[in-house]
Amino acid sequence: MGNSRQLFANHFFTKADVYxxxxxxxxxxxxxxxxxxxxxxxxxxxxxxxxxxxxEQSEEAGFLGPPRDWIDRFSRNFYPSRHSHLDRPGEAxxxxxxxxxxxxxxxxxxxxxxxxxYWLREHLNRVxxxxxxxxxxxxxxxxxxxxxxxxxxxxxxxxxxxxxARNVWELALGKWRQRSARNGEPDDFVLEQILTRLAQxxxxxxxxxxxxxxxxxxxxxxxxxxxxxxxxxDLKKKVVSAPPANxxxxxxxxKP
Amino acid sequence: MNNxxxxxxxxxxxxxxxxxxxxxxxLTAIITLLMGSLHFFNDDRIVRYLKEIxxxxxxxxxxxxxxxxxxxxxxxxxxxxxxxxxxxxxxxxGQLIAGKFLGCWLACGLALIVFYFFFGVISVSREHQWAAxxxxxxxxxxxxxxxxxxxxxxxxxxVFAAPSSNGTICLLIILSILLLGRxxxxxxxxxxxxxxxxxxxxYFAVPHLELFDVRDLVVHNWDPINWLICxxxxxxxxxxxxxxxxxxxxxxxxxxVLRWQPGxxxxxxxxxxxxxxxxxxxxx
Numbered sequence: 354m355g356n357s358r359q360l361f362a363n364h365f366f367t368k369a370d371v372y373x374x375x376x377x378x379x380x381x382x383x384x385x386x387x388x389x390x391x392x393x394x395x396x397x398x399x400x401x402x403x404x405x406x407x408x409e410q411s412e413e414a415g416f417l418g419p420p421r422d423w424i425d426r427f428s429r430n431f432y433p434s435r436h437s438h439l440d441r442p443g444e445a446x447x448x449x450x451x452x453x454x455x456x457x458x459x460x461x462x463x464x465x466x467x468x469x470x471y472w473l474r475e476h477l478n479r480v481x482x483x484x485x486x487x488x489x490x491x492x493x494x495x496x497x498x499x500x501x502x503x504x505x506x507x508x509x510x511x512x513x514x515x516x517x518a519r520n521v522w523e524l525a526l527g528k529w530r531q532r533s534a535r536n537g538e539p540d541d542f543v544l545e546q547i548l549t550r551l552a553q554x555x556x557x558x559x560x561x562x563x564x565x566x567x568x569x570x571x572x573x574x575x576x577x578x579x580x581x582x583x584x585x586x587d588l589k590k591k592v593v594s595a596p597p598a599n600x601x602x603x604x605x606x607x608k609p
Numbered sequence: 610m611n612n613x614x615x616x617x618x619x620x621x622x623x624x625x626x627x628x629x630x631x632x633x634x635x636l637t638a639i640i641t642l643l644m645g646s647l648h649f650f651n652d653d654r655i656v657r658y659l660k661e662i663x664x665x666x667x668x669x670x671x672x673x674x675x676x677x678x679x680x681x682x683x684x685x686x687x688x689x690x691x692x693x694x695x696x697x698x699x700x701x702x703g704q705l706i707a708g709k710f711l712g713c714w715l716a717c718g719l720a721l722i723v724f725y726f727f728f729g730v731i732s733v734s735r736e737h738q739w740a741a742x743x744x745x746x747x748x749x750x751x752x753x754x755x756x757x758x759x760x761x762x763x764x765x766x767x768v769f770a771a772p773s774s775n776g777t778i779c780l781l782i783i784l785s786i787l788l789l790g791r792x793x794x795x796x797x798x799x800x801x802x803x804x805x806x807x808x809x810x811x812y813f814a815v816p817h818l819e820l821f822d823v824r825d826l827v828v829h830n831w832d833p834i835n836w837l838i839c840x841x842x843x844x845x846x847x848x849x850x851x852x853x854x855x856x857x858x859x860x861x862x863x864x865x866v867l868r869w870q871p872g873x874x875x876x877x878x879x880x881x882x883x884x885x886x887x888x889x890x891x892x893x
Contacts, residue, residue, distance in 0.1 A: 372657060376825035382792040421794050424817055428791060430838045431750075432825050443654070450649045450658040473650060482650040 362459030369451035369468075376433040379416045445476040456490070466490030467503045480511040496532060501525035502547050515554055522551050541574045548574070552584075561592045612700045613708035620682065620712020621719070629677060630720050633670035637724065640666060641731060656735040657828050663731055664824045667724045668751070672783065674720050675755045679713040679762035680776040683861070702862050710759055710854055717755040721748055742833035747823050749839065753846035754821035758783055760853035761816075767860045783818060790819045816849040 371378040417434060420426035439445045452469040455462065466486055473483035487504045494500060502525045509518035525547050533539040552567035565588055572581040624630055641663045649655055686692035695705060725748045733739050761782070765775040789796075793812035797805045820842055823834065 372829075375829040375831070380792060382795045421798075422813075424813070425794060427838075427841065428817065428820050430834050431820050431823050431842070433829060433831055446650075446652050446655050447657040449652065450647075450655055453649045477650075477652070479650060479652070486650075 358458045359462070362455045362462055362465070365451045365455040365458065366462065366465055366468075369448040369455070372448045372451065373439055373445070374433075375437040375439065377435060377437055383416050443477065445472045448472060456486070460490070460493035463490065463494055463497045463499050466494075467499050470503050470507070474507055474511055480507060483507055483511075496528055498525040498528040498532065498547070499543055501528060502543060502550070505547075505550065509550065509554060515558055519551070519554055522547055522554070526551070545571060545574050556588065561588060564588060565592075612698075612704040613711060616695075616700070616705060616708025617712035617715060620678070620709060621716045623712075624674075624678060624716035624720070630674060633673060634720075634723060634727075637663070637666040637670055638727060641727075645731065645735070654735070656732065659735060660728070660732055660828045661824065663728050664747075664827065667721075667728060668822070668824070670724065671717060671721060671751065671755060672758065672780065675713065675717045675758045676762050676776050676779050676783070678716060679709070679759045680766055680772040680779065682709045682713065682763065683766045684772045684775075703858050706763065706854060706857050706861060710763055710850075713759045713763075714752075714756050717759065718752050721752055721755070725751075740827070740830065740833075743823075743827050743831075746834055746839055747827045750821040750823055750842055753843050753850075754818050756850045757816050757818060757846050757853070760850040760857070764853045764857040764860070767857055767864060786815055786818045787822065788819075790815060790817050816846075821846065 417429070420429065439447060449469065449472070452465055452472075456465045456469065459465070466489070470483040470487045470490075473479040473486065484504070484507050487500055487507065490500045491497065491504065501521050505518045505521040505525060508514045508521060512518075526544075529540070529544055529547065548567050548571040552564045552571060555561070555564035555567060565585060568581055568585045568588065572578045572585065575581045641659065644662050645659050683692075686695065696702070725744060729739070729744055732744075758779070762775065762779045765779050766772065769775040769778065790812075793808055793815075797808040797812060800808060825831075826834070
């Protein structure tokens, strides 16, 4: 029963992706040839480069390929055969039922919570529901740093509560370290995001030493260490150019 | 034509006298309304999942009605021995088949109108927009698809012994076409000869019923299909329906209509000589 619940949960998670593409989605036969697009690819546009998005678009646009025969050409009029996303305001709500069902069927599939929460708060302005869902996911997956990272974004970006965001992200960092030590295969992508957010938050709050420390850790895992080094240099210049009283005051009060 | 229409009217009356349609409609309505009563994340404007579930139930119900109604037409006439007075009247076997087909197809059309009206009400009440052209195309294509299904099942009813086996075999074939028909050409190119050739032949020979399944376009609010394409699909369905009806007529005109005669024992084998005789024993 457990496995079948997971299978159905995966099916409904994919269903949400199908809805995100308005029904334009490769079948198992197409996926065997060219792979599948994925809802998470569009999850965080901020973390995605133009080249990556362009590649995803062209892969999605091309999975059908040229028509193989007259029946194939004719049949393309009867099902969605153009690449499309739920881009219009509020349209993203249509993916939510399938994500809710997927979460109910398999509460340990972390991706379901993070994806649903992203769409709820970012595109539908339903911050309370997003937080509630993430807390539910956290209860089911207490060791998940992904859910904690997403929860931190709710506090930081939507609630503008830096203190709670910091606490949650620091907890996420701790969970990440525990899991990496246990599994031996570090998930650098999420670590990079946690460190980036923490560095930004500390810089914004005027805790420059802490921001520098996070940036130095980030430099070690980032695929673009030069850009991070540039940020470190800029921040160091900022620290040097700031008046000493202001500098020390910022350290104590948390304000620049 | 009048003879065929008379037979058709009896079949339509049979549909609304039987409980099948009412049960399926009530089930569809109850499940749809129950699913509609769910609220996800306090958002009551989510509608596409509901449209998809409702259309899926409509498709299942329509297939059950079409196959169930057509599979029992000729065997029931035989079993009740009402086929004798029918054929004793000035009605040919071709007219009988045409009448049975018309009756089943029109009955399916009537059922579809009720189902799609319900679907329209549900959709408009949640979405507050009326995609009339898309709804009409979905209904129209669905009805023509059922025409092919009815004709195919009538052919099955003169080939297979019992309505149950005919219904099961027809449903299996129809579901296989709906699920796999579109992908057979992709499968064929990945196979080695001679299997590739066999699969390709099947791909080009079978009626592509999945063409008429425009649920995804309706659910995701895509633009209506070009009307000329719709006409093409209609002609495609008509061609297959005529082909199956012609095959049914060919088989049926060669079949002996058996009836009970005093002196025959049940299970008597009916030989060729008996088949040529106007009266033969009825093999129960």
